[in-house]
Amino acid sequence: MQINYKIINKNLIIDFNGELDHHTASDIRKQVDELYSEKMLHNIILDLDNLNFMDSSGIGLIMGRYKTVSQNGGKVCLINANNRIQKILKMSGILKIVHVYDNLNEALDNI
Amino acid sequence: MQNNMKLVIPSKxxxxxxxRVVVASFASQLDPTxxxxxxxxxxxxEAVTNSIIHGYENKIGEIKIECIIEGNMLKIVIKDNGKGIEDVDKAMEPFYTSQPExxxxxxxxTVMQTFMENLFVESSETGTKIVMTKEFKNTSTEE
Incomplete structure (x- = not known):
């Protein structure tokens, strides 16, 4: 599991590449939190386009980032979630607090 | 169709x-979507992660996975010899976690219940056994 990132107007955009489970989540969590705080950013946009697998550890990771970012007055949103990932997102109830947008432009316009 | 396999792994x-890849490969003979x-x-x-985090609490023990195909039904049994789940009903409530930190x-x-058809959990101080079944719709039942 690898992540790439870019920053657009205080938005941290994280591009996941691989599989998000309990094994990979702790390292990813650390990397995302470091980027977010070191670069003094506001919102986090998680790009799920190249995420091949996610279990409830991914839900935990999104919930955790939501807590951190909302304490800072920011928002977390998700983009490019395929049907399989949408299924676990929907059943977890996390979509009540975290928005899903179709693509990056839509997310940047609305966040 | 009738087939089975067993896999024993350390709780790493x-x-x-x-x-999950081994079980999915085994299930692929049922021609799943x-x-x-x-x-x-x-x-x-989810089941293997539970054994690692909660059963063995990150110490190393054995996780046994057994899969049985009968007709178009896949049965998955996942067993550990960890410390067990104190209150299974509580553990099965959505959002309950014994380790919020x-x-x-x-x-x-909840994921296991939603994504499989049946889920059965048996737990004692000497370990936990999870049995899950799923029926595959569009499958040939020929040998």
């Missing part, structure tokens, strides 16, 4: 991906 977190395979992978990942969502059993 890097085996979570290995376990991509979505059905993803459901199986997710449920196995780990940033766990508490959705593991």
């Amino acid at each position: 977190s890097q085996n979570e991906a290995f376990a 991509i979505e059905e395979l993803a459901d199986v992978k997710t449920a196995v990942s 780990l940033e766990r969502s508490g959705m593991g059993f």
Whole structure:
């Protein structure tokens, strides 16, 4: 599991590449939190386009980032979630607090 | 169709991906859809993660995975010899986690219940056994 990132107007955009489970989540969590705080950013946009697998550890990771970012007055949103990932997102109830947008432009316009 | 397999792995977190891929490969002989395979992978990942984090509390023990195909039904049995779940009913409630500091969502059993057809959990001080079944719709039942 690898992540790439870019920053657009205080938005941290994280591009996941691989599989998000309990094994990979702790390292990813650390990397995302470091980027977010070191670069003094506001919102986090998680790009799920190249995420091949996610279990409830991914839900935990999104919930955790939501807590951190909302304490800072920011928002977390998700983009490019395929049907399989949408299924676990929907059943977890996390979509009540975290928005899903179709693509990056839509997310940047609305966040 | 009738077939079975057994897999024994140490409770290391890097085996979570290995376990779900092995079970998915075994299930592929039932000609599942991509979505059905993803459901199986997710449920196995949750069960194995539970054994690692809660059963063995990150110490190393054995996780036994047994899969049985009967007709178009896949049965998955995942067993550990860990410390067991004190209150299974409570553990099965959505969002319940015994270790909130780990940033766990508490959705593991809910995912297993949603993504598989039947879920049965048996737990004591000497370990936990999870039995899950799923029926595959569009499959040939020929040998």
